[in-house]
Amino acid sequence: GQNIDQPTEMTATEGAIVQINCTYQTSGFNGLFWYQQHAGEAPTFLSYNVLDGLEEKGRFSSFLSRSKGYSYLLLKELQMKDSASYLCAVRSFHGSSNTGKLIFGQGTTLQVKP
Amino acid sequence: ETGVTQSPTHLIKTRGQQVTLRCSSQSGHNTVSWYQQALGQGPQFIFQYYREEENGRGNFPPRFSGLQFPNYSSELNVNALELDDSALYLCASSPERSTGELFFGEGSRLTVL
Numbered sequence: 001g002q003n004i005d006q007p008t009e010m011t012a013t014e015g016a017i018v019q020i021n022c023t024y025q026t027s028g029f030n031g032l033f034w035y036q037q038h039a040g041e042a043p044t045f046l047s048y049n050v051l052d053g054l055e056e057k058g059r060f061s062s063f064l065s066r067s068k069g070y071s072y073l074l075l076k077e078l079q080m081k082d083s084a085s086y087l088c089a090v091r092s093f094h095g096s097s098n099t100g101k102l103i104f105g106q107g108t109t110l111q112v113k114p
Numbered sequence: 115e116t117g118v119t120q121s122p123t124h125l126i127k128t129r130g131q132q133v134t135l136r137c138s139s140q141s142g143h144n145t146v147s148w149y150q151q152a153l154g155q156g157p158q159f160i161f162q163y164y165r166e167e168e169n170g171r172g173n174f175p176p177r178f179s180g181l182q183f184p185n186y187s188s189e190l191n192v193n194a195l196e197l198d199d200s201a202l203y204l205c206a207s208s209p210e211r212s213t214g215e216l217f218f219g220e221g222s223r224l225t226v227l
Binding site: 030031033041045050087089091101102104106 | 118147149154155156157158159162170172204213214215216217218219220221
C-alpha cells in the first residue's frame with residue numbers, strides 16, 4: 001500500500017527552528033516534495049528531493065533518506081508568516097507522462113507564536 | 115506568465131446534481147491533474163491528463179470524469195453529487211520536462227447540501 005505520515009499539528013516560536021518529519025511507504029518512489037499551504041489558498045512548492053541528503057533553499061531545508069522512507073522539512077528563523085499547513089508528498093511514477101501523481105500526507109499545521 | 119486559474123471559486127449544489135469545474139493551465143504546461151482536498155486533509159489524486167488523454171486515475175468512482183482540450187485547459191465533471199463530495203477541488207499543471215513540481219490553482223470550493 002501507499003501511506004504517508006506526518007504530525008497533525010506543531011507549534012513554534014518566532015525566530016526559532018522547527019523540524020517537520022514525514023515517513024512514507026510507497027511503491028514506485030520517484031521523488032519527495034514539500035508544499036506550503038496557507039489557509040484558503042493553493043499549495044505552493046517548497047522543495048524536492050529525489051536523492052538522499054539535504055537540499056537547502058534559504059530558510060528552508062529538506063532531507064531525504066530513501067532507505068528509511070523518511071524526510072524532514074527544516075524551517076529556520078521562523079516568521080509569523082510561516083504559520084501554514086506543510087504537506088509532504090511522494091511522487092509515484094506512472095503513465096506515459098514523466099510527471100506522475102503525487103500522494104500527499106494529511107499535512108502538518110504549524111502555528112508560529114510571538 | 116499567467117498561472118493556473120480555476121472557475122468557479124465557490125459553488126453550492128444539492129445531492130444528485132451535476133457539476134463542471136474548469137481549469138486553465140499555466141502557459142507551456144501540457145499536463146493537468148485534479149485533486150480533491152477535504153477539510154483538514156491533504157489533496158487526494160483524482161486523475162491526470164496528458165496531451166488530451168487520461169493518464170492515470172486515483173481511487174475515485176466513474177462519476178468523476180474529465181476532459182483536456184487542445185489548449186491544455188481542462189474540466190472536471192462530477193455526476194450524481196453526494197454530500198461527501200463537498201471539498202476543495204484543486205487543479206495543477208506541470209510542463210512535460212520537469213522534476214514533477216505541480217503548479218496549483220486556487221481551487222474550486224464545492225459544497226453539496
